[in-house]
Amino acid sequence: MSWLHLIIALPFLCAILVPFLYQQFNPRIHTGWFILIVPLIIFLGLSSYIPAVSAGKIFYLTLPWIPAYDINLTAYIDGLSLTFALIISGIGFLVIWYSIYYLSRLKEALHNFYIYLLLFMGSMLGLVFSDNIFVLYVFWELTSISSFLLIAYWYEREKSRSGAQKSLLITVFGGLSMLAGFILLSMITDTYSIREMISQAAIIQAHLLFIPAMILILLGAFTKSAQFPFSIWLPDAMEAPTPISAYLHSATMVKAGIYIVARCTTIFGGDPAWFWLVTGIGLITLLYGSINAVRQTDLKALLAYSTISQLGLIMSLLGLGSAALYFQVGSAGTFYAIAIFAAIFHMVNHAVFKGCLFMAVGIIDHELGTRDIRRLGGLMHFMPVSFLMILVGSLSMAGLPPFNGFLSKELFFTSFLNALKMPFFNMETWGIILLIAAWVASVFTFVYCMIIIFKTFLGKKKDHKLKKKAHEAPVGMLIPPLILAALVVAIFFCPNVLAQHLLQPAWEAVLPALAATAPLVIKISPWHGFNTALLLTIGVIAAGTVLYITYEKWRSVYRYYPEALTLNNLYEWMLEKTEAGSRTITNWYMTGLVRDYLVYILGFTILLVGGTAVFFEGLAFDSSRDAAVNVYELVLLIGMVIAALTVLLAKSRLTSVIAVGTLGFMVVFFFVLLRAPDLALTQLVVETVTTVLFLLCLYHLPKLRREKIPLRFKAVNGVVSVAIGLVMTAVALSANSNQLFTSISGYYLDADKLAGAKNIVNAILVDFRGFDTMLEILVLTMAGFGVYTLIKLQLAVRRKENEGTK
Amino acid sequence: MKEPNDVILKTATKAAVVIILAFSIHLFLSGHHNPGGGFIGGLAFVAAVVLLYLVHGIEKVQKNIPVDFKKVAGIGVLISVFTGVGGMISGNPFLNQAFWMVDLPLFGKTEMATAVLFDVGVALAVIGASLTIIISISDDR
Structure with missing residues (x-):
């Protein structure tokens, strides 16, 4: 257990405390103040790793979890994971601070909110630090689940629920296919560690399963990072409280897909399929997001589409950069690898300026009760600080100086210009088209940034459309976005501090082989002369301004797109069809008769077990190893047969229950005879308790009637029961x-030495196979709760019905 | 459940329940070296409580043993999971159990094993879950 593991576990541990804190101090002290300490500790703790990591050191800390299956909690700190983790904890700190003012301590269920938030923070940290693919997958799904819970935080709203469902369905679908991809990779490489997979990249690239594994993993990354066509969940996720939109759905969780793509670049990079898939989908997403953002009237929806488009931008850069691996080693690769650097840089920048924008929009929503652009306007004089924040954030997003977005946007254009020179992957013909697409998307980005600024803060004030009077937010709420706004400017003026300490190591982590031979020497400077990239930016500003001014004239273009063809409609249609289809199938086999279910269970057992035994020639009867049968056993056997027959022929249920009990108790004798005291004891007590349970159930059952049962029914019963008996005997x-x-x-015989227990059975239960036991009692407890809920629920319904009739 | 009024049964139960409870605790404690353990001990305990229910009726017994067995089950599972996590703090895998030999004043050389703690969880979970099921079913009428 190292400090790092503790840092990852900290949010989970603190989540346990939240209900008690809430109970004790609410509403006197806002629960958020306690939680605020958690990301601060994490951030400071992780910051201490920066000097070592920027010096090229890599930490590799393993905590065994299930070593028998080679599944360990391995934390791995390199530039990439550290950059992500600092964003997660840093933005997390500001978001929790902001949420203290955003969520009222009197009205909201704060304990739920902070538990979900900590759950998310912990799983996101776990995701970026994990080296083991299965541990990574678990954390990956945990982020989906916590996102689901947070989107549905205001679960009374129908829209929140459907948005949460949509995000869960899409991201978990992607997560599952990513798991399949991971399993394929582990089959190819025979390891569960990502680092070891990277070292075997050549083997993977030559393997037959290379393309399937790549597509499956990309599905996971694309669904999580809201890439086209899976992007539809992100706008609906805006139903979550704004701190959550700022944190999960712009700064961190949606970047998990980017993280996976960056991590896997060394495994898949250099292949044309990877290059085209990642770049192509990224560019399409970039265009789709920015064009759709312009038409939104809800500020948060606009930001959601802009997030989609920015994620597409980062994704396309990662795709372009992967071309560097086409060259095995050498400086030729580094030329294209600038794109990877640009991607990481823009990811950090995006987290900063988008966080600022979301928080500022949240303030508008919180103070005015609306975030509809059509109702807003002229707020500049009433909310000067918010205006400043929106101005900084939007201009940075549009790619203007003196803000950090300008630097990464320049690098973005540089990367696309560099890509024009690629002599492979058909880039000679396609390169220019990619560049044009990137440029057009940037123009639209500029347009929607202008919409945010001008439509909300300038122009005429529309007081009659507002529910509340316009005023500025409390100071405490303004500080977190102001810190981010300050960062936006600070990064512009000293980008190289960030680049040296975090971005460079992160770049090296993505392309370790390249970094070893031809390291990237990059110095970001705000001014690098009149080059093509700058000209492109000037072109964006010119075209964007023209488009913004003439917006009213061409906005009707959007109306030509038929509503029926949207992705959302496709999703709704699929959901409807899936529900109807599964209902039909379920109704077909779920008959509600226990007898039918028994036939299914036993029938499958017969087919699978019996079939396997026959198919693989596993049946063998060799009596030489069997012990001799003695008189006691024979007598017991006869007794058991009689008891079994009594069950079949009994005229009342009571007789059958007693006969079944008798059968069970005779098995106890068998265990005694075969010298298995633990089994005998267990069987004895289980038999006693189940007999009582049976008697209890008897109370509810109708009298056993001799009905005329169709022969077919009886025949099926007979065949199945005889067959299962035969199969089990044969298997035994x-x-x-x-x-x-x-x-x-033989191994278990050493129980005394290994586990300090003289009773082998007990040593197996609590030590050797402790996992089984733990899960068994978990299942038992869940079954208990299930019975309780079903019966109590039924009682409650019945009581309600009774009251209704009265 | 119907309220039986059987003097012989009631008298016999008085003695039997004590014996069964003592036996169940014995089963639990001796589990590490002799036949027994958390599962059997827990179930034997359940058997004793069920006997009480059968003889005295559920309401009366619940009034005298005011324990929410749902919570018992939950606490049991939590104890088991946390003893598993305990091993991780000292750098061992999840659910790795340890044992030490300790000299206690009265008992002499005694073995202390984290496995026993784990077994406490198992026993509580078994008791809680089984009794929850039995009480729920018998409550439903």
Whole structure:
């Protein structure tokens, strides 16, 4: 257990405390003040790693979890994971601070909010630090689940619920396909560690399963990072409280897909399929997002589409940069690898300026009760600080100096200009088209940035359309976005501090082989002469201004797109069809009759177990190893047969219950005879308790009636029961006759030395196979709660119905 | 459940329940070296409580043992999970159990094992879950 593991576990541990803090101090002290400490500790703790990481050091800390399956909690700190983790904890700190003012301590269920938020923070940290693919996957899905819970935070609203469902369906679908991709990769490389996979990149690239694994993993990354056509969940996720939109749905969670693509670049990069998929989907998303953002009237929806488009931008840069791996080593690769650097740089910048924008929009929404552009206007004089924040954030997003967005936007254009020179992947013909697409998307980005600034803060004030009087937010609420706005400017003036300490190591982490031979020497400077990139930016500003001024004239273009063809409609249609289809199938086999379910269960057991035994020639009957049958056993056997037959022929339920009990108790004797005291004891007590349970259930059952049962029904019952008996007997006998491996019993005989227990059975239960036992009691407890809820629920419904009739 | 009024049964139960409870605790404690353990001990405990229910009726017993068995089950599972996590703090894998030999004043050389703690969780979970099920079903009429 290292400090780093503790840092990852900290949010989870603190989440346990939240309900108690809430209970104790609410509403005197806002719960958020306690939670605020958590990301601060994490941020400071992680900052201490910066000097070592920027010096090129890599930390690799393993905490065994299930070593028997090679699944360990391995934390891995390099530039990439550290950059992500600092964003997660840093923005997390500001967001929690902001949320203290955003969420009222009197009206909101704060404990839920902060538990979900901490759950998310912990799983996101775990995601970026994990080296083991399965641990990574678990954290990946945990972020989806916590995002689901946070979107549905105001669950009374129908829209929140459907938005949450949509995001969960899409991201979990992607997560599952990513798991499949990981499994394929682990089959190819025979390891669960990402680092070891990277070292075997050549083997993976030559493998038959290369393309399927790549597509499956990309599906996961694209769904999480809201890439086209999976982007539809992100606008609906805006139903979440604004701190959450700022944190999960712009700064961190949606970047998880970017993280995976960056991590896997060394594994898949250099292949044309990877290059075209990542660049192409990224560019399409960039265009789709920016064009759709312009038409939005809800400020948060506008920001959601702009997030989609910015994510597409980062994704396309990662795709372009992967071309560097086409050259094995050498400076030729580094030329194109600038795109990767630009991607990481823009990711950090985007987290900063978009966080600022979201918080500022949240302030508008919080103070005015609306965020509809059509109702807003002329707020500049009433909310000067918010105006400043929106101005800084939007201009940075539009790519203007003196803000950080300008620097990464210049690098973005440089990367696309560099890509024109690629002599492979058909880039000779396509390069210029990519550049044009990137430029057009930037023009639209400029237009919607202007919309945010001018339509909300300038122009005429529309007081009659507002519910509340316009005024500035409390100081405490303004500080977090102001810090971000200050960062936007600070990064512009000293970008190289950030570049040296974080971005450079992150770049090296993405392309370790390249970094070893031809390191990237990059100095970001706000002014680098009149080059093509700057000309492109000037072109963007010119075209964007013209488009913004003439916006009213061409906005009707959007109306030509038929509503029926939108992705949302496709989603709704698929959801509807899936629901109807699964209902039909479920109704077909879920008959509600226990007997039918028994037939399914036993029938499958017969087919699978019996079939496998026959198919693989596993049946073997060798009596030489069997012990001799003695008189006691014979007598017991006869007794058991009689008891079993009594169950079949009994005229009342009570008789059958007693007969079943008798059968069970006779099995106890068998265990005693075979010297298995633990089994005998367990069987004895279980039999006693189940007999009582049976008797209790008897109370509810109708009298056993001798009905005329169709012959077919009886025949099926007969065949199934005889077959299952035969299969089980055959399996038991064969298990004793086949000795394929040396028995494990010898290992257990050392229980005293290994586990300090003289009772082997107990040592197996609590120590050797402790995992099984733990999960068993978990299942037992869940079953108990299930029975309780079902019965209590039924009672409650019945009581309600009774009251209704009265 | 119907309220039986059987003097013989009631008298016998008085003695039997004590014996079963003592036996269940014995089963639990001896589990590490002799037949027994958390599961069996827990179930034997359940059997004793069920006997009480059968003889005295559920309401009466619940009034005298005011325990929410749902919580018992939950606490049991939590104890088991946390003893598993305990091993991780000292750098061992999840659910790795440890044991020490300790000299106690009265008992002499005694073994202390984290496995026993784990077993406490198992026993509580079994008791809680089983009794929750039994009470729920018998409550439903």
